[in-house]
Amino acid sequence: MISVPKTKSLVIAKKPIRCKLAVNDEIIEQVLSFKYLGVEIFSNQDRKKEVQGQIDKAARISGCLKEIIWRNKHMKREAKVKIYKTCVRPIMTYAAEIRADIRKTKSMVRTTEMRTLRAIAGYTLRDRVPNVAIRETCGVQDIIRCVRQRRRGWNEHVSRMGEERMARIARDGKLSFRRPPGRPPKRWMDSWTSGSQVAK
Template structure:
């Protein structure tokens, strides 16, 4: 196997910044604190807020490109606009959400970005004082947080059907060793579809 030293980066996953010195043939590998992998920003401190914020910015940008062409088009049916939203915008907002643990901040970012797009599709503004639930019913679309939770449960069932030697199955069923750091523990992935508090 050949490795390109100039293109290879290293990163440690830790709450605190750690220095990991790696070298290949005497050349030190550059260590980074974050990198973009398949559209997802992976950080060393596992900051999901930064990841979701970046996806929300991309989704809002795509929605802005479609505003004058699609959302404001009076000759296009509402159902067709919603289908375009589900095809072009929502996948960007929820990419890799099946394996991510949501927090109250990430859920707020997703809902805010989605409702901004749905209001443009329906022709409403915040001055109209139209409730978000009424707009979703008019568009016949599920809340993006609940939709993401359903996708997370679907991924759980998919992993459960895998063999015990598969990496995804081992990752889901195994428990990490060692002591947890001091402070409030981060939200676990399993809690995002099993806890009743996640229904909101």
């Protein structure tokens, strides 16, 4: 049984495409975006909006913890870092294993993370302390490298699946039509490594 009022349809395309679906003569509403398991999916595959939504959630939580945790002088830095890795970072990296990040989304995520790490380390932008030094002080790996490792782990997990599994079919499948003109979007497999390694 399908509940038509609770069911939505979404077409993945660069430009909006009308697709009429009906169940028992009842038309299913077509939407341009849909939130599924906390992730906003857009019909035009706008990764910036998807990442921005997760960053906003993480920034709100980090802001609530700023005065209570990050600036608490009676708490060890190691404890603050553990709270960050437990409460803030998972929100920014949720479902990142199946997303191909572009340069803009990487910059957005790194900026949000460094804003929290500076508060934990007790620095501001006026101190002009490099990001690398702040990460070493906090003992935190770069969030983009962390996501890249998780992406490789997900690929190995899919490789162990049977050929009839949907994730395996989606990864190994090949398009049967030509790509539209223009610069193609970054592929998921290209996001396993850094840009310099891909260029080689």
